[in-house]
Amino acid sequence: MSARNTVKSIQDIMRQDVGVDGDAQRLSQLCWLFFLKIIDDQDQQLEVMQDHYRSPIPEPFQWRTWAADPEGMTGEALMTFINGELFPTLKELPTSGATASRARVVKSVFEDAYNYMKSGQLMRQVINKISGVDFNDLAERKHFGDIYEQLLNDLQSAGNAGEYYTPRAVTAFMVDRIDPKPGEILFDPSCGTGGFLTCAIRHMRERYVKKVADEQALQAGLRAVEKKQLPHMLCVTNMLLHGIEDPSFVRHDNTLARPYISYGQSDRVDIILTNPPFGGREEDGIESNFPAHFRTKETADLFLALFIRLLKPGGRAAIVLPDGSLFGEGVKTRLKEHLLEECNLHTIVRLPNSVFKPYASIGTNLLFFEKGESTQEVWFYEHHVPAGQKAYSMTRPIKVEHLHGCVEWWGGMERQNRQGSEQAWRVGIDEIKARGYNLDFKNPHSVAANHGDPTELLAELEAAEAQATALRDHLKGILAEALCR
Helix, strand or coil: CCHHHHHHHHHHHHHCCCCCCCHHHHHHHHHHHHHHHHHHHHHHHHHHHCCCCCCCCCHHHCHHHHCCCCCCCCHHHHHHHHHHHHHHHHHCCCCCCCCHHHHHHHHHHHCCCCCCCCCHHHHHHHHHHHHCCCCCCHHHHHHHHHHHHHHHHHHHHCHHHHHHCCCHHHHHHHHHHHCCCCCCCEEECCCCCCHHHHHHHHHHHHHCCCCHHHHHHHHHCEEEEECCHHHHHHHHHHHHHCCCCCHHHEEECCHHHCCHHHCCHHHCEEEEEECCCCCCECCCCHHHHCCHHHCCCEHHHHHHHHHHHHEEEEEEEEEEEEHHHHHCCCHHHHHHHHHHHHEEEEEEEEECHHHHCCCCCCCEEEEEEEECCCCCEEEEEECCCCCCCCCCCCCCCCCHHHHHHHHHHHCCCCCCCCCCCCCEEEEEHHHHHHCCCCCCCCCHHHHHHHHCCHHHHHHHHHHHHHHHHHHHHHHHHHHHHHHHC
């Protein structure tokens, strides 16, 4: 059975279970089951390759022991084992010894995980499907990795779970422009399900990984943090499916909970790629971790302050920010001034409101900057929805090819020979300062194209008003005549 059919058949079984409600719960359920099978497959391979390797999971709770036999536990006995023994054991797994980092991965995944299924018979059917997959087979694992990406894409329609997902066309474009290389430290401080990480891994493997040492350097340079349990679990499993041997670098934590001043030289990174949460508010007290002039409850603003601090000199970043961060005042103004003084904000790509539908319908921007030199000018590029399409949607999302025009305009990785156009314009630092660091510059070309000559517009407006007045008088006459009858 193909990977896609296997996943579909598992989802169909889960739909029969009264305990699993909706796509988000189905994916969460599928995730921890996949995770345990992948970990066990890897453990068996490591036991062959390393003389003294021992799995961090006690033998009774290893997949091969309790799940692999298709005629094994089922019904009430299976559910009692999973809920009463498996989950409690993995939630409290000791994290010391030779396999400490691997044990921490398992424990972090199960800290807040939950078994939604109620039927032991249906659970046995799901387990048997998963047992048929060999995750040590590279081709099979790649196929499941691709299917998993599609499942994460489907999360966009799963209520609030969609907030964890950035359209893959956007992540791929940002990664391509930043061009990460093995050996560089790459950090996503709010990684969600791992979209930027998987795009970066794919980018480096396709371009720069030529030998084992390159792959080792790639994996050693990855850093990530995710605050919420579900996306953290999804991200860790995503890393395993993409061939990452030790995904313990994906920490289940809140990046903002650590005092700003405590981030020192050892925490500096070469690359930041992320879509920080925006529109939300952090828990009370988090803002006190930041200097007084940067304190706010707006999550995106706190993250931006931290990004500037975390980048090494010469480090580069690509981040997603809402329109409000460009024109906001107060803390937002001080942050933008700090950004432009400490970094070269060389490019802002303005995206239409519909890119992040259905769970967000606000204007967003991709900011590209480098630490070390102050900004002298900012290039803006306005991305348009393709001709013949009013907006992006679930059925017609943004695609990688839609951003090819911006790649062509970019001017190579050194951004040379950029030219203004109907979609691109340049603004100098003096003009930005004169506007109080308001970066919400509208496309000067589209204003003229969309609104036309002011004299003609005024004449059209007066004609329309006259027509409306005539129609109103006519309707009043009809009404008066009707009343007189």
